[in-house]
Amino acid sequence: MTSKERLLKAINNEVADHVPAAPDLWEMIPIRLMNGRPSWEMLLYNDPPVWKGRTDAARHFGVDGFFGLCIPMECDTREVIIAQSKDRVVTQYLTENDSGRSWSDTMNVYPADDAQAMLVAPETVGLPAVPESWTEIKKNYNKTG
Incomplete structure (x- = not known):
């Protein structure tokens, strides 16, 4: 087979x-x-x-692989970088619409050498729940390897 x-x-x-x-x-x-x-x-x-x-x-x-396809949806919420060092990147979800700006209650931590830790409380990483500044993420959708 x-x-x-x-x-x-x-x-x-x-x-x-x-x-x-x-x-x-x-x-x-x-x-x-x-x-x-x-x-x-x-x-x-x-x-x-x-x-x-x-x-x-x-x-x-040399193993069998089966991976689902995820197509990004367009919405008012986006992930932005709120802290970055050589060891990790911390992101948070920001929603902006006619009602104003709101932040998710959790953050994502991307360690340099490990898989991401999701849904981390702000106090766990020592950051405020509402960041003072952030950086937009520019995804690389053009490079296919």
């Missing part, structure tokens, strides 16, 4: 010759395969795009 046949059997809830399995190819392993580049390059700036990092990791280990 080929890798593709095995994966299709598993997806269709049928019996394959053995169970397809994969290590954590969502964030951890693709980040570690980026040769020392900080995690936020992939997770925040899409350089390389997350889908490419996951695909490259599956190819690297």
Whole structure:
């Protein structure tokens, strides 16, 4: 049975010759395969795009891969950088509309050498709940690798 046949059997809830399995190819392993580049390059700036990092990791280990497609929606809420150092980037969701500006109750921390920690309380990272300044994130949607 080929890798593709095995994966299709598993997806269709049928019996394959053995169970397809994969290590954590969502964030951890693709980040570690980026040769020392900080995690936020992939997770925040899409350089390389997350889908490419996951695909490259599956190819690297010669395992079956199945990754969902997520198409970004247009909305009033966006992720912005509120703190940055050589070791981490901290972001928060900002909503701006006719009612004004509001901030999410949690923050995302992107450590340089690890997968992101989501939904962190501001006091956990020593930052105010409402930042005084922020930097817009410019996603890299043009580079496909």
